[in-house]
Amino acid sequence: MKAACPETHPHILLAEDDSDLRELLDFALTQAGFLVSCCDNGLQLLEMLEQNSTYDLVVSDLRMPALTGLEVLESQYDNRQRPPFICMTAFGDQQTHDMARRFGVAATIDKPFDLDEMIKLVQTTCRRQPNHDLPVRNCP
C-alpha cells in the first residue's frame, strides 16, 4: 500500500514475516499518513535498502527468515546514509534489545505493542529527521 505524496509523507519500509501483523501495520501507518513499503524477510529488506536509499525509516521485525533484522542492521552499520531503524522484538528479550542498540538502532519496541504507541514512536523518530515535517494524516 503506497501513499501518493512521497515528498510530504515520510516513506517507511516495513519488514515483517507475519502477514497479519504486516497488513495491520501497513494499514495503520498508511492511515496515519505515512507512505509504506513492505517486505517479508531480511534478505528482501536488504535488497530494498540497497536499491532505494530514500526511505525515511525502517520498521523491522528482528526474527525473520533468510536474514534476521539484526543481520541486516549489522550489514548496514557502516552505511552513513542508512535510514533509522525501529526494531520490533519479542517481549523480555533484553539481550536482543542490547545488541540492536549496539548496532545503532533508533528505537526498539516489544511485541505485543500498542498500535498508537507504535505510530507515536514512528512519528517521533521521523520528527528527529531533519528533512521531514510531521506527517499529516491525510494526503492532500
Add this chain to the structure above:
Amino acid sequence: MRLTLKITLAVLLGIALIFSIYSYLSIQREREQLKKNLSREARQLGESLRVMVTEIWQQRGEKEAIGFLSRANKIHSKIMVRWVWIEKDAPEKYKPRVPLDQLDDLLNEETVALLAGSKQGHDFLLTYLPLLIDGNRIGAIELTESMDEMHDYVKESLRRSAIVVGTMVVSSLLFVGVLGSFWINRPMRRLRDQAERIGTGDFSAGLNLSGSDELADLANTIDRMRSQLAEARKAEQAANLEKFEALEELRHTERLATLGKLSAGMAHELGTPLNVISGRAKLIGSARLSAADVCRSAKIIGEQVDRMTAIMRQLLSFARRGEARKQRVELNALLQGVLPLLEPSAREQQVELLQGEVGPPLPVNADPGQLQQVLLNLALNGIQAMPDGGRIELCCAAVADVKPPETVSLNPAGWCCLQVRDQGNGIVAEHLKHIFDPFFTTKDVGQGTGLGLSIAYGIIEEHGGWIDVDSTPGQGSCFTVYLPLADSGEIT
C-alpha cells in the same frame, strides 16, 4: 514318606537280622541239647542192654544173647537195637551201618556215638557200645535212633521264628508308617509347602510346628528366614518406590525444563498474534474503519485467537503430567505432534525443521508423553547445537537389520527407530561416551541440567529399546532411538 520308609526298613532289617541270628543260635543250642539228650538216653539203654547181653552171652551163649537183643528191639519202637561184629568179614546181617574206620574207638572198648544219614535222606544217631567176646572178638550193640523228631522240632522252631519276624516286620511297618506320617511326613509336607510359598514370594503365612524336635527347630528357622525376607522385600519395595518417585520427580523436572525451553519460543510466538489482536481492536475502536474493514478485522482477531489457542494447547498438552501408561503409539503421528512444539524454537535459531518421509505406520507400545519428551529433548539439543542456524531432520522408520546391545533382552518381531539428525557442532569422541551419564553437560552453567539425555536413555530403556548416537565434530550428530515394534494384533 520315602525317608520314613527307608528308616523303617533299615531299623527293621537290623532287628530282623539280630532276631534271626538269635533264633539261629537258640535253635542250634537246642539242637545240640536235644542231640545230647538223645545220645544220653541211647547210651543209658545201651549200658543196661550191655550188662544183660554180657550175662546172657556168658550163661547161655551167643545165640541167646543176640536173640535177646532182637526181642529188646521189638520193645523199643523209637530205638532200633541190633548186634554187630566189628570185623571186616562179618556177615551182612551183623555189619554196622557205618564203615569200620569210623568205629576205631570201639577197639579201645570205648562207646562211640555218631550221626549218619540214610540214602533216603533221614538222619540217624548211632550209638555203639563195644563188647569183648572170648577175649579177642569185638562186637557191639548198635542203637539207631531217628533224628526226624529233632528235625521236626527244629523246623517248628524255625517256622515260629519266621512268623515272629514276619509279624514284627508287618506290624512295625504299619506302626512306623502311622507314626512316621504323624511325626515326619506331615511336618515335612508343611515345611515343603512353606518353602515353596517362600520360593514364590509369598511371605504372608507363618509356620507353627508344635513340639521341640528337629523339625520344629527347622520350622522356626524357616519362619525367621521368612520374616527376614519379608522385611527385606518390604524395605526393597519402599526403596524402589522412593527411587521410582524420585525418578518420576526428576523426569517431571526435566519435562518442566523442556517446557521452559519451549515456552521461550512459544512466548515469541504469542507476541505477534497478541499484537495483531490489540491493533485490530484499536482500529475498530477508532471508528474510522469501513464496515467491511471492521468485519475483516473481527475475522482476523478470531483467527489470531485460534492461533494462540493452538499454541497454548500444545504447551499445555506437553506440560500436563499424565499418568505414565503404555499404550499403542504410532511413531509417524507422534513425530507430527512434536513438530509444532519445536517450530518456534527452531525458527528462533534460524533452524530449518524438516520431517522425513512418512512411511507405513509404526506401532509401538509406549507412554506417548515420555516418548514426546525424549524426542523434544533430542531435537532441542540439536537446535541448540546450531547457533548459526542449520537444518534438523526428524524421521522414523522400521529397521530391518539391527543388532541390539547386550543390555537389551527383548526379542521383538521387529525394531523401528526415531531419528534426530542435526548439522550442529557435533560431539567430540571423549564426550560421546559420557553423554548419557547423569549430570554430564557441556553447556554453560545454568544452561543445562545434564539430565536430559540420561533421562531420555532411561525412558527408552524402560520401553525395551536403546539410543544410539553417531556424531562427527563440526558436521553434526544423529541420535537414533530404537524401539521394539508392537505386534500388529496386540492391544494393550
